[in-house]
Amino acid sequence: MVATSHDVMPDIELYQPTDEANALALANTLGSAGWLLAGGQDTYGWLKDRNKTPSAMIELTQIDAWKGVKEIADGIEIGAVTTLTEIANNPLVQSRYGLLAKAASVVASPQIRNVGTLGGNLVQDARCWYYRRGLDCYRAGGNICYADSPEGLNREHALFGASRCVAVSPSDTAPALVALDATMVVSSEGGQRLIPAQDFFVGPARDIVNMTVLNEGEILTAVRIPSTWANAEFYFEKVADRNVWDFALVNVAAAIKVSGGSITDARIVCGAVECIPRRLEAVENAIRGQQRSEQLADQVAAIATDGARPLNYNHFKIPLMENLVKRAIRG
């Protein structure tokens, strides 16, 4: 079988549970054979190309408990099956966590945001084209990376944390949620795991075939955002080739608390530079206690790219990342 787009889906058993218990039971019984489907934007390409051929699909969009935004004791909880459009337009998100509203509003294209979900945006698979073409690379369980080579097409690949695989985190909402110190609610028949957003994603050094720590039978059901960072000063920017329908070349999400012009605390996260959203703790430490200013931004931007290891065609991500961090600090 040749890696190509066949544009015909194989036969798949479709399950459409309407309640949580059923969905979790199905996820448990079907295990790796049960493909989780929400908006389908990470799914249908794989299936139509016949590059992934799960025997069953569990559609999660009919489970109301996993949809919508609600207030909880400390902050808000967003159901993982909530569409990105809903999140971008939700008054609660907009008023308190504008960072996430902005991030959700620049994902892909309006059409994709209308069906694509928060959960899907977070757990989506790597977008490296070699991998997506169905080649048996490291990430697909093979023994080679086609992108990390002198001639490989690696303009969109990683600056940091590469280990054999050089794919990057494609999500726009992930850096925002890491910046907001969110918690991922992961459910399975065995119970619930609460995982800090920062620990939810996993790089190739630790797990080369998965992008998150989700195990078989587990479903990301909600995201909780604590009140800690509500109404902080936010900055989100995504730079992509086109204005819509592209993954970020680099994106930045920053939550900064300012008091009397001085930065009291900050969380700054970049996407598309590493396989996981990259938290810039050194930059955060460098600006804490400093006056928020253009000069400060210029002084610390270079810290953001310390340790960057560019591939042959992605050197531009270094100045781009520094510029975006500068803009985040400038506000």
Add this chain to the structure above:
Amino acid sequence: MAYMHIGKDFVPPDVAGKVTGRIKYAEDYTREGMVYARLLTSPLPHARVVSIDAAEALAMEGVFGILTADDVYPDGEDNSPGLKVLTNQPTLVGEPILALAAVDEKTAETAIATISVTFERLPFVMDPLDSLAEGGPDGYDGGNTFVFREGVASEKWSRDEVASFRAGNEPTAEPQQSWEYGDLAAAFAASAYTYEGGFTTAGYPHQSMEPRSAFAYWENGKCYLHGTSQSMTPVAAGMADIVGVPVEDFVFINEATGGGFGQRARPNSIPSMAIPAKLSQKINRPVMMRVTREEEFTIGGARQGFQGWIKCGFKQDGTMAALDMYIISDNGGKGGGGDASSAADCISILYQTEAVRFRGTSIASNTGHRGAQRGPGQNQIAPIISPILDKAAEELGIDRLEIRKLNAAQNGDVGGPRRTPLTSAYMPEALEMGAQQFGWEERKGRARQKNGSKVRGLGIGQGYHNAGRSGMDGIVRLMPDGRLAVHSGVGNLGTYSFASTSRAAAEVLQMPWERVDVIAGRSDRHLPMTSPQDGSNSIFTNTRTNYGAAQDLLAKMKEIVAADLGGEPADYEHGNERVYRSSDNSVGMTFAEIAQRGLELGGKYTGESEVPEDMDDFSKLSVSRLAGTALMGLFKDPAHNNNPPGFTVTFTEIELDTETGKYEILDMISIAECGTVVHPQGLANQLRGGAVWGIGLSGYERHLYDPQNGIPASTGYWQSKVPTLLDTPANIGTGWVDLPDPENPVGARGVGEPSMGAVSAALTAAISDALDGHIFNAAPVTADMIINHVAGISSEAIPLAQNNFRG
């Protein structure tokens, strides 16, 4: 001149169907017993099929048969590049090897997965310059280029020559093709400013929304093929040949087409449509072949990329004195076109260059099939030349608008290798109109103004394409009920020119549009032969034929009326669907009465005799089938003189963010100079559509192949980065000069292609402006290139690499 139809908006007959979705494309047809074909395509960039084992697939339930290259070419394939229906000698990944028909697509795909094809792997190359270098791999069997009438040949430079060329120096090797005029050395000597450097432009696919799906069946010895093409009769005639059936036994049906852009104009660029026809013949069932987006990417064609060197000299007064250009054009895996020579021709005409030398060689790469795409050559060079012109203006202290005006083509000018006179030209007027509407004088002070990390850039771009042909045929009929039937061999490629050119006939007869039927869309509707709908020619070519046929009809009508009512034909005139005596309009006949009388008279009046002898055989066949059905006007268009140009001008203002490499198009206006405007709405759409293409060409559209393995990396709309609605300015202003051309009866010339080049040129000029005149010498200019430039990182791409994207 006051026209009844020309220059007026109208509702083309297929609009309702397109708006409601009821119009049928090839994929929308069904027929009882229809089965589905899928393709097995080459996984290798260059290979030879050694054997095919399809036994398991053929034994599967629901599988009806396969078609291979051996079925299509029983005497073997010829060893020329160019797309084949199916091939045993693939020169690119994705080239169709065999087709399999099954009860449904899923069964077909599952069956294809069991077929084992043994390939012999052959050397392959992705960058033409790698092949050009001594010892480099060749893209074709036995060579890396194709010489017209001689076949596959090998073209090699020393490695030093290639390295020097990549470094931006003038190539010294003998070119495959060359032409020149004027005294180049003297012109450079007279130049006060000379620019010299290497450049590269990306070739990328046509991206037609409708893939080249086709559906075919046979009935009573006739082959019915539902296909997709931008042309109608030239494709119908040629496809009959490819399918291997006499043209009289072949029906091509193509009511609507979802885009062609150059690669569906001629049958040899869409031979895959013969697959369902051949397969249907073999298994005796109707066969639907739905082509996937990826297959469309592969066999759907791509523009030729350029790797070039340019030297341009300007006199102190701003006159472009000299152009010396050397281009290696990327022929892809299946042969290419003449883009490079057209690029030099374009500069020669647009800027009236005093001395020009063009040298070019085309080299194979095992990438997608290459061929004509919207302004082939002219539009690649437009974004390259524009910043150079601005650099010259800056160096010589001349306004950027002025340098364009003083070099602009006008009436009486000549251009190109043969110094062909232009039929008419009003480029200074177009520039002036654009400058007025854009407010150039007021805005030009804003150039390079900074606001934080953002900086303004202004750009002017110009586009050109030869825009008109002649020598084609016209058939019109006046029906017994007095309605006018205009038989149009023009394809419905989305521009509505199949209908708008018909209005020339209605104009002649002063027929209300609702009384006119445009007969098109299927070859068994008996259509005249015309030129393919490429090269922006349709408006010019087919207003001539329809005008001529209507004139013939009108002459015959007057003859009939004069014979019945007395006097000479010259004593009569027409209006309100009557022919009446000039001196007494109560004496006359209605069109319906004349048509009925014509039917009674027969002979030359109904196409039964005196058919113009020099009409194309296809047209004669149509006339013979229509003979005796109505009063008929027939016309064989004589050749026109000189070169009818299509010109456009674009003005734009952008705001470029130096920190992100992104820019916003704040304003854009495009002006057409295309003779008399036939269909204003259609023209405005051409200008805007071309603008979207131009934004892609200078901005981000790409055609990626993995240099290591030759597999395509940008097979869909997402990876190809076609501009979206939200990448395009909400308003793109349009305008037109609207002065008549003497070589066309309604004064019209074509304009479809140049609108893209002008926009692309305006944008690269604006980017260059925003970056203090830095010239990238490339199209597209991508965000990473801008970021690297600002950060002082030397370009990451291999010099003169075919595509600046590496991702």
Add this chain to the structure above:
Amino acid sequence: MGEIVRYKRDVWGEEVILGVSWDLLWVVAVAVLVLLAAHAIIMAALANKKMEKPSAEGRRVLRHETIDRLFHWVMAASILVLIATGIAPIIGLRIAWLNIHWIAGLLLTFVVVFHIIRSLFWQDFKSMILGPKDFGEPFDSAKKPGKYTFEQKGMHWAVTVVVLAVIFTGVLLFMQIDTPFWDRTNSMPEDQLGLMFLLHGLSTLALIALAATHIYFALRPEKLFYTRSMVSGWISEDEMTANHDTSLWSPKEAD
């Protein structure tokens, strides 16, 4: 189960070797456990018929010099680390194993090269040569070996072959990844790469079996004095005379 080789498609869709089937890991683990358990049971059944253990007291003779003991333990540690880090991703442990793996691999390569050179020029290489007459040793209780028993020589040479195979393939694979010393090149054809992975995997499986066997015997009560000698360097004269032919091996006294 049942497959030895895993296959994948190369970039052009043709089937090539991907590596060893890691199902074999469990096969090897179970087989080794069963064999060693069987050995332990048989030995236990025969235990009372055995002679008294020679005394560890009395005069001590030098069996392993400090440098050789150090080599042994560095090698043992690096092999155990290599096995552990190699197995981690196979059994789904999410640890950053690769850097530890290649660093341990480099260490192993270094000490093995050191040992080869030392054994050829500074050690009594002949004492480790496995000759035809050695093969009679297990069947003749009267026949005693020189410095190394037949089993020890056998284990040594088996480990030598397997470790050299692991190192050879490991170094080639090491060259296929990014390291601080070089960037990977993707220059090895995919079928050759797969073959290297297969050989690396197969030799790893053999090494696991040998390591397990070696550790088992090192912990056997009747062989424990050898293990002690690998820690402290000496064995007692009693232990020597009970197990070795002093005409073939006359070590110097331990310090």
